[in-house]
Amino acid sequence: MNPSASIAVREPTVSARRRGFSLKKTIVFGFFGILLVTQLYPLLWLLIYSLKTNEEILSGSFFAMPASVQWTNYSNALAGGRYWHYLLNSVIVTSATMVCVILLASLAAFAITRFRWKYGQLVMLIFLMGMMIPLQSTLLPLMLIFKNIHILNTRWAMILPYIAFQIPIAVFIMSGFLRTIPHEIEESAIMDGANVFRIFRSIILPVSVPPIMTVCILTFINVWNEYILAATFISKEALKTLPFGVYSFVSQYSVNYGAIGAFLVLGALPVILVYFLLAEKITKGMVAGAVKG
Amino acid sequence: MNVLKVSRWTIAAFVLPCLLLYVGLVFAPILVSFYNATLNWNGIGVAKHVGLDNFQRMFTHDSVFWPSVRRTFMLAGFSMLVQLPIALFVAILISRYVRKPNFLVSSYFMPVILSVAVIGQLWKTIYNPASQGGMINQILIKLGLGDWTHAWLSEPKVAIYAIIVIGLWQYLGYHILIQFTGIQNIPADIYEAAKIDGAEGLTADRYITLPMIVPIFKISVVLSFIGSLQSFDLIMVTTAGGPAHATDVLASHMYNISILSQKYGYGSAIACFLVVVCLVATVIINFLFNRLDRRYN
Amino acid sequence: MITTGKKVAGTAMAGFLAVSLAACGSSKDNNNGSDAAASPSASASTSASASASASAPASSDSGSKEKVTITFQNIYPDPTDPKYNMLRKIVKQYETDHPNVHIELDSLNTDQQKQKLKTQAASNEVPDITIVNPSAQMKPYVDAGLFAPLNEMVEQNGLKDTFQSGILDYYTFDGNLYALPDGNNIALMYYNKALFKQAGIDAPPTTFEDLVADVKKLKDKGIQPMTIGEKDTWTGSFLFMNMLLRTNGGPGFLQDIVDGKKTFEDPAFKGAVDSFETLVQAGAFQEGATSFDYNAGENLFKTGKAAMYFMGSWATGGIEVSDANKDGNVGVFKFPTIGGKGDPNEFMLAPGSAFAVSKNSKHLPETLDFLNYFMLNYPKEAFAAKGAVGVAQKVDGDFKAAGYSDMAMEVLAMFKDVKGGDISFDNTMNPATSQAHLSSIQNLFVAKKDAAAVAKEHQQAYEDNKE
16 A cells, blocks of 8 residues: 555656766756746846835836945834834734635645545636636725625634635646656555545645645745735735735835835745745755656 | 546535635636627616627727737747747756756745846846947847847847747746646656667657656746736836837736726736636647647546 | 445545535634734624634633724835834724724735725625825725715814814715825925926926926926826826916816816816826927836936936925935925916815725724824824924824924925915826826826817716716
């Protein structure tokens, strides 16, 4: 019943044979390098941005450094921006959403892709349709629903819709991966007398670590930065999340860009941390165990 | 063929919680939207039933509508035909040449994490007109190509392409991640077996990687298509659909109509159109990929 | 299999219930715990009934008055903005004087607040106090019966008399007053004296023709003549309307349209379009103006890169302390006449955003009482915080002694010259027509269009969207 063998991840084929200078390799790594710069520069830029004054930001040319480092942007963000308070709320909301999404979506994806069942494809289609729905068009109907079940201005008014909107993508990704797992796994397990739940828990879940991590990351990012829905359903200061802090520096006739920059850096740090942590797990998970037929 | 034969209760246990939550909070509002599309309503006061008038108006009297549809599809097209192949290519390269791929894949993902506000500001400094010190224009001038300078985000003909470039750049890492994870899922022994038969490198990719990545690639295609259709934040931050609707896409047009012009009923009609288009496209994509899948398996 | 399935379904349900109860509990705790400033209160907004009943016994107040929470939705979210502190100071004082009242502040940025209010209005969840813009922008809400009339409240404590004469009209419908403004501004031309001197301009222009000539002089010296943040389309519209105010020989053009006395194809309108295009074609505005938002546009002036800036007097605060105003380098002048028409003492008026009270507020008397207190103290606090230029109420005090800058004094002097004027297009016409107008004007920045065509566009939009 246990996986009989673990597969190695596809090892780089350009192995130790090719030591020393290789034109192909240089070109490839050069390409990687350029791409790296274009993708990472924004972070550096954001950091510099958060240390400038408003005037410097708005007149900003691409490479300009601040005349003097504006640490006040950070003190404004932390104090007036109520960073820690908003951070806590963001963490609570995002983790609750992540856990629920993974649970619900993997259960559903498993059922759709592995059960012998008439309506599997139909349900899949229903989930797919949901991916296209723009958030803004649901705000009003949702407000009516939430008002009537009395969860307005509570955490649930955020968590439930976040879960609901993440589910389609999560189910989609999970099913995509689950489809690539050979059926022989289950066959041998059934022959050993295991029931569905056992199969799900002990076999499928461990194997699905990569897509689960991918779903984790995507959910995290979507929920962490989400503002419109939260701002509509939450009015209590006690429940507000990080994006509120960012937008609080936008007044009627002026915008404190520096503080926003600082806040964004502070807000991006947890995301980057979580991302790098999970990314480790993805590759580790792959090595640890897919099952070979 | 799916193997597990289970009772209806089990199916319900697995599927229902998920389905119900989703249908209640995502689906139901859309049905409400479909209903709202038959109203002439400003969202606050009393509504008036107008049947299919909104749809008729949308298709025949709205000078912004069809161009915005065209632009939306342009965005989707570029995403699928330019961004995805590049992402796949990069993912294959990484899996082939890099021993510790983590750092690279994670770094490429960075722009996705950043909020649109940051990206908008950054690219504005890149696209600013020469007189404001925009990076691209300055480079062009230094290279002696002064004639090619533009006010990238303000000229109606050029602006949408400028924005498309930003979108392609931002989500490249997203798709690289997905494709890369897919490639990693392919068991290594297949490659070993192929090597024994004398096929490796590009040939191996053609006959092994590409076919096996089809389901994963499909994920990217669908996500990219839907993402493009819903693309809203980026447009709003850079040009707000301007100048004079030159960069309006379906989602921003819908926003302008519903929120700014306060024609909530009409805006719902546009939303319906968006949903229907997505649905049709998803079905088509699904169908095409299933054909592809069957051919290779 | 069957029994297992049922068992699991049952466990799952139980699990879900457990999680939800736990979450209910944690949000309850957060209600009481993290909101350190407030004592546990029966909240006016909806919350799970379980938590409401649990918090009542926990209240430790020995007073006999019922605990009241008032939700105050406002647009001063920026902690570095003086208005933010002003607001909180007044609120805190009131809470100290009335220990049974807690004011819950929902501070949002302007755009989000507008959207949120709309959504709340549609589901009848308007907060106790909210913000609206004058005239046409608040009319839909008034028509839907969402606001409480303030006629009586404004008579209490002489609040009505603190307001400048006539300003409350913009918030009155059918004889009922529905909102109290936080500001009143006029449109001016700010200019950079040093840059003018550089271009050889001795004095600010008094006619439009002089203005265009000055634009050319500045351009010849390589100086950016004017700046505008046209990504935010209202800026261009504001300028255009000032021109219309002149070519029409006086205010009331849009009102004449609404009354059916004129159409957009009137020569006054076409004249304004022509003038506007003349200015644009003369190269007055910066390249790529339509991708500059309000702040970016204003910044060009504040960093001394543009010579002139047309804007409402609210910009005074920011410009005062900017680089451009070092050594009193920035002055103001009135918008010139066009073709000899129009009176420079007629300005574009910008009555500010205003506080309205929800008709269905659960604590209407307390809310009205609070708002009365708030508005009474507003001018005093604004004066102290140096933000009294552009307040809608009469402010007593020696501005010079209080440290207001020379430029602020100049602007205040302008206020005294006001003989009348128009309010913006989007505060006069319904939203759909306004959007068409805003788009049309924005288009003039990128393409030259025949005045007759623009007029026709406007007329068409007006008729299409007539209610």
